Amino acid sequence: MTDAQNLPVNVNADGIQTGSPWVDAIDVHHHIIPEFYVSELRRMGATAVLGGVDRPAWSVTDSLEMMDRQGIRAAVVNLWPGVPPTDRASAVAFARRLNEHLAEFVAAGDGRFGAFAVLPFPYIDDCVAELAFAIDVLGLDGIGMLTNYGGLYVGDRLVEPVLAEAAVRRTPVFIHPGVPPSTGQPTFGLPLPLYEFPFETVRLAAQLLYNGTLARFPDLPLILPHGGGGVSYYADRLTCGPVINAELAARLPDDPIAALRGLYFDVAMCGGQAAASLRSFVDADHILVGSDHPFMPESFSAANGHGVAQRCAFSAAEWATVNRGNAERLFPRLRRKER
Template sequence: MGRIDVHQHLLPEPYVQWLRSKGIGQAGGRELPAWSADSAIAMMDDHSISTGMLSLSTPGTHLGDDAHALDKARQINDIGAELVKDRPDRFGYFATIPLPYVDGAVQESIRALDELGADGVVLLANSRGTYLGDPAFEPLMTELDRRSAVVFVHPAELPAPAVPGLPPFAADFLLDTTRAAANLVLHGIPRRHPNLKIILSHAGGFLPYAAHRIAVNFIGQGRDPGEVFDDLTSFYFDTALSGSPTALPSLLAFARPGHVLYGSDWPFAPDLAVTYFTDGLDAHEPHDTELHQAIDSGNVLQLFPRLA
């Protein structure tokens, strides 16, 4: 079995056209790239990826109108379901959920998971400024926990001005994911909803590096930092844009065994970037075949047994 890529995006033409009609031609500071199912399969063949788990990236579907966000999410999820129906060996997908519209998010998560057979859901770290873990999102988390759902967390642009010359994907995305992870733990989501399997993008942002510092912060709130640290390690992490000589060792030192999964971030990460970080992953302890097999596919099969 080749790699299973848990961090791969789809940009179907109806969605791209809709974004452009709203004046949106970038995501995270990068131009919207070209995408097709055939080009995705070609990329996967070039990088020994057997299956790509597709998800919509930021800005998602909620641009300010609840009804439009739900309609667009339904359209995207129907497209994803058809892709998997046609090529179940090459594709899986995380359903798009129209947060911060909570009622619509619950409704669409039920439809996508129960009727369309989605492999999980993708949630943005913050939805129009409200971070995952916020009590306002509790009905959705309860519903997802009831279904033992896999939740893929992808960063969005920070609810703050960007630094001139520093595109959001370069640093803000990492902070956004770290904020979401800390807020999920702050509000007890891993403990109150233990059936959730939450994957954090890009090696968890800054979380592996800053986890002890974050945990110590909770002392002032009467929380045991050891317990908090344990909650922070409960997440799963993908290796997208993180197979570097500095990020990868930090992630492997922090994550629980079995919680590191391969990710490419294609097509927002172009082929050269996918090659660079995948080669970096392969170069880490090159003789540890067991570790590489676990990251490439073994760990993710525990989350998606259908892919076996």
């Protein structure tokens, strides 16, 4: 290990440290909010943001300027929340339109962008077909999902054909938290992402573990954002199922902690104590850069990066791995050509 002060930092022409500590980084948690998408969501009775959450301004210029200031060479973008609940034909058509837009966006980005494709959930056969088209024909870099679609969680056996199709290609799957399906639950006048999003990711991790998904697809790269929510903190507790109910022993992998450590985690919004928990739980080769741009302000993302550097005490080699090595392994398009 090395002291965080010895890690490389971005400096301006006068040698003054600026922005975040990322160097030549690849950001895997980067939202885009095209105006046509916002308009179409509104027409379909949905929104690009949740209640109580400010909608940020976004443009491709804003993304690129933020990336340049923050030492981010490339970003794998996503369209959150993807396709809203609608009929099958509309969902399939909208997913195709969004994926074709993403392919055009990537092609125009001069090597600065990759993209996670959108799928027409909850129509599983159509999701499988769209995944194959998005990866094999459009050349997108991964699949973006929500933790649940109207109560159908990604770890459910009904969703397994989609994961199996991704696993054949070893296509990375980025699973962003969504709103839990419960109704009538008190919100305390607070926006749900503030506290429910981390819980959603833990819910999904528990399901992936006990449904055997992680055991059946050990080589499928699954990326959990926000440091995995609370997964690193709750990992030991999640293994206690057989202690609570002996019948759960048959549903747990032989080494459940190793199974959870096989997940990938981006560091968006976890530069405080959560970073130390994540670092103690998982090796550097499963940690990825995430800014959560533009939903989190650039100043916050920069401070978050410094928090990760200070609390994780990566060696210089590990820091390079977190900044770009892991993402280059998952997203070959974004490898530097000279490497």
